[in-house]
Amino acid sequence: MASSSYSNPPCAACKFLRRKCLPSCTFAPYFPPEEPTKFANVHKIFGASNVSKLLNEIPPHQREDAVNSLAYEAEARLKDPVYGCVGAISVLQRQVLHLQKELDATNADLMLYASNEVSHSYPLLSNPTFMRINAQYNGGEPNPRYASPWNNGSLNENSNTTNANGSM
Incomplete structure (x- = not known):
């Protein structure tokens, strides 16, 4: 059996960029080979060089959160190129305001019915x-x-x- 000098598959970033994935690869911990679209989306929006620079400037304990944020923003940008995450946030804020008004109206109705029930007036x-x-x-x-x-x-x-x- 031929022995391979390579035991681990390349990370999604190195596979996408068609380069050898070294043990010191900056992308490997954050872009596993099972999630190739995650890196493809981030690369399409931000570029590999910019992501690499960003990861090297961020403290190691914050890198995973930064990569998840980049992946989320990249996916949102692909869905909505103009607004990205801001568009999704705006839609959610409008829904929250609408639901808050609906909840306030329902609570007012409940208070009205509860006060009528207590006083037995119709x-x-x-x-x-x-x-x-x-x-x-x-x-x-x-x-x-x-x-x-x-x-x-x-x-x-x-x-x-x-x-x-x-x-x-």
Whole structure:
């Protein structure tokens, strides 16, 4: 069996650049051979030379985060060449504002319903349209206890409705 002087596959950067991957390769820890598109995108947007310079200027404990940021920005730039990450951030901020307004409106509704439930008052009783509909279902007289068009006055003590047995 022929022995190989090379035991590890080249990193994605060296494979893309078609060069020998040395043990001191700057890219190897951050661009593994299993992720070739990660380096291809970063190279297309920033260039290998600029990425190499950047990695050499950054402290070693911050390099992985920097490479992940470069990869994210490169992917965003390929999707949206004009705005890149800023476009994605703007869309997300608009969604957050819309959802915050929706949440505020829902919380206000909940507070309104909770306060009505506690005080047992029904704000619909003072609504003129609702009072007219309620009067129509209650024989011309509005039901002061509970204004609901579907109960047909069943909560009114002197209602003339019949029960299931046919008695009053």
